[in-house]
Amino acid sequence: MNMRFNTDDVFAQRIESSIQENVSLATYNTFRFNYSAEYFAIAESLDSLKALLAWANHFQLTVTMIGGGSNLLISADVSGLVILNRLTGISAREHSGNLVSLTVAAGESWHQVVKYAVEQKWYGIENLALIPGTTGAAPVQNIGAYGVEIKDVLARVQVINRNTGDVYWINGRDCGFSYRDSFFKGMWKDVFFITSVELSLKKQAELLLSYGGLSESIGERPSLQAVFDTVCRVRSEKLPDPVVLANSGSFFKNPIVSQAQHSELKERFPNLVSFPFEEGFKLAAGWLIDQAGWRGKQYKGVGVYEKQALVLVNHSETNAAALLELEAKIKRSVLEMYSVELEREPVQLPLCRESQQ
């Protein structure tokens, strides 16, 4: 590698020698698009992460952190340093009352954390089983499923300031969480990386079964384990496994419309699938796309998943061009049919940096 730190620090030298140049990201994103990172490294400890940030700052490189790559739309080579988060470690603190604090390093698999909590008989995240990716990325878009979002159980987030290397905790309520969004996806994306999270779980039974037909699927005897098993089973039946068919889960957010727009749409489309949400309604984006005739359609080497129109899949493309074209076509037809603008859920890389705008 051309760029070398002039340092006597043996640890920094070792970290620097682990940085690779021009690395394909094909196996690091679940769409499997084959773009490259200019520089690439794996952070396995907080110290190695600090050393990598110091290296990138020294050479004034942009830094992008990725986890499981299951919410990424990479559409060009990524300049600067891409860091793969592999920080590990889980610890729990049982409080005297109903609460357990579970502290999880950002590189741990989210699903394994859910499985561990269920094994310990701790309640709160069982509805979020089988969501791919790392624990550190979960707060970025405030992951959610079956009526639960990570914000509901997130006490604190540990972050590292990418410019200074300082590490501190931020309370969950200060992270700007909303539907599939947070400050980490917006105004903090150039400032903080998440290094750890602290979840607040419950020891006494508290199940939420009222969403997505969960209670009907579970049957007579709901239990923590039954919820976990049912969520895993239903999700495996409905969603494509990215190992078998490349995808990034829901490609669009469910659009939120006002009461007035909802009434108007309901009059024109009596079967419209929608749910009351805050002041207005949330529309099922999958239903809109399905009704517009896209479910199961193939376009070049990409397509719309046959069992769930919200999921776009990649059959054979090595770059994102066809997927971006398909996205535009779907958005246009939904807009024409319902006057509703669909918004993409996965994060596009390279990120649009504030400083470059």
Ligand SMILES: Cc1cc2nc3c(=O)[nH]c(=O)nc-3n(C[C@H](O)[C@H](O)[C@H](O)COP(=O)(O)OP(=O)(O)OC[C@H]3O[C@@H](n4cnc5c(N)ncnc54)[C@H](O)[C@@H]3O)c2cc1C
């Ligand atoms: C089959 C399938 C089903 C899915 N189902 C759901 C679902 O039900 N609900 C849901 O909400 N999502 C779902 N997703 C989306 C995805 O799994 C989640 O968004 C997940 O949290 C992404 O984790 P990741 O580690 O793969 O993140 P990545 O894709 O690697 O990164 C996503 C974004 O987070 C940033 N990031 C990653 N790690 C960090 C960090 N430590 N600090 C700061 N920024 C970071 C990245 O730069 C990027 O902007 C699904 C995806 C798939 C493929």
